[in-house]
Amino acid sequence: MDNKKAVVYVRLKEGVLDPQGLTIHKAILNMGYDEVAAVRSGRFFELELAADGNKLKERVDDICRKLLSNPVIENFSVEYQE
Amino acid sequence: MKVGVVTFPGSNCDYDAYSAIKVLGAEVEFLWHHSADLNGCDLIILPGGFSYGDYLRSGAIARFSPIMGAVMDFARSGGYVIGICNGFQILLESGLLPGALLRNSHLRFSCKYVHIRVENDRNVFTSGCRTGQVLKIPIAHKDGNYYNFDGDIEELKKNAQIIFRYCDPDGNITDRANPNGSVYNIAGIANHEGNILGMMPHPERAVEAILGSADGLRIFESIQNSIGQGVEVEKA
Numbered sequence: 308m309d310n311k312k313a314v315v316y317v318r319l320k321e322g323v324l325d326p327q328g329l330t331i332h333k334a335i336l337n338m339g340y341d342e343v344a345a346v347r348s349g350r351f352f353e354l355e356l357a358a359d360g361n362k363l364k365e366r367v368d369d370i371c372r373k374l375l376s377n378p379v380i381e382n383f384s385v386e387y388q389e
Numbered sequence: 390m391k392v393g394v395v396t397f398p399g400s401n402c403d404y405d406a407y408s409a410i411k412v413l414g415a416e417v418e419f420l421w422h423h424s425a426d427l428n429g430c431d432l433i434i435l436p437g438g439f440s441y442g443d444y445l446r447s448g449a450i451a452r453f454s455p456i457m458g459a460v461m462d463f464a465r466s467g468g469y470v471i472g473i474c475n476g477f478q479i480l481l482e483s484g485l486l487p488g489a490l491l492r493n494s495h496l497r498f499s500c501k502y503v504h505i506r507v508e509n510d511r512n513v514f515t516s517g518c519r520t521g522q523v524l525k526i527p528i529a530h531k532d533g534n535y536y537n538f539d540g541d542i543e544e545l546k547k548n549a550q551i552i553f554r555y556c557d558p559d560g561n562i563t564d565r566a567n568p569n570g571s572v573y574n575i576a577g578i579a580n581h582e583g584n585i586l587g588m589m590p591h592p593e594r595a596v597e598a599i600l601g602s603a604d605g606l607r608i609f610e611s612i613q614n615s616i617g618q619g620v621e622v623e624k625a
């Protein structure tokens with residue numbers, strides 16, 4: 308069995324202030340790239356999974372909900388890679 | 390009153406909190422993050438610092454330490470808990486208090502004296518203050534920008550859970566007096582039941598006039614008096 312990889316993306320929810328994104332956007336505009344209308348920052352994680360099973364996705368979702376994201380302000384999504 | 394100060398790896402205000410309780414004249418001891426025993430303390434302080442290096446999000450990893458299981462049980466059964474700065478972040482991550490703390494709106498670490506206004510003195514944490522009283526207490530943080538959804542802010546207001554708001558020296562709530570961009574100038578909130586307080590300013594750093602302010606002592610005195618007057622608290 309090949310190990311799977313779960314790639315987790317964590318983003319701030321819409322409407323939540325993102326001071327880092329705003330500052331990065333300001334820098335991009337200062338560099339002269341006027342075509343960038345907005346920037347939102349986020350994080351991603353790669354989880355190498357040593358086991359497989361039908362509960363796997365549920366368990367990864369649990370990790371995302373409990374630890375990798377803060378459900379008050381963030382959303383997450385997971386992509387699986389073989 | 391017996392006070393327990395939790396030490397996480399990366400806590401750096403645990404000794405300040407310990408010392409503040411000594412100034413108060415109450416019994417105090419350290420509780421190690423790996424322990425799950427609160428040793429019969431009446432009040433638990435989650436101190437400031439950078440628990441677990443602030444990795445992931447401030448407070449996110451501390452929330453899963455063994456001591457936090459015990460603190461959460463204690464808090465849910467009515468025990469008194471104060472989270473200061475990083476401790477406030479841990480309380481929010483634990484779900485013991487509502488909301489989240491974002492990066493300061495100006496993105497800088499901010500370390501200075503601020504003024505906060507007591508919004509509600511009918512609370513164990515501020516019973517020795519007056520509503521409207523201004524306290525001078527320092528802040529030291531980069532992630533202190535309190536955030537919550539409009540509906541939840543309304544709930545906090547309705548239930549008188551907002552305990553402290555940033556203000557100017559005269560008690561006026563202004564944008565200028567807001568050091569981090571917090572919604573509604575919120576500096577500290579309590580849970581609905583009123584036994585858990587989270588605040589960004591450091592009252593433990595303001596307990597002796599010679600250090601700049603003794604206003605922080607009012608908060609610890611309030612709790613001591615409440616407990617002394619026989620408020621029912623389930624022991625840990």
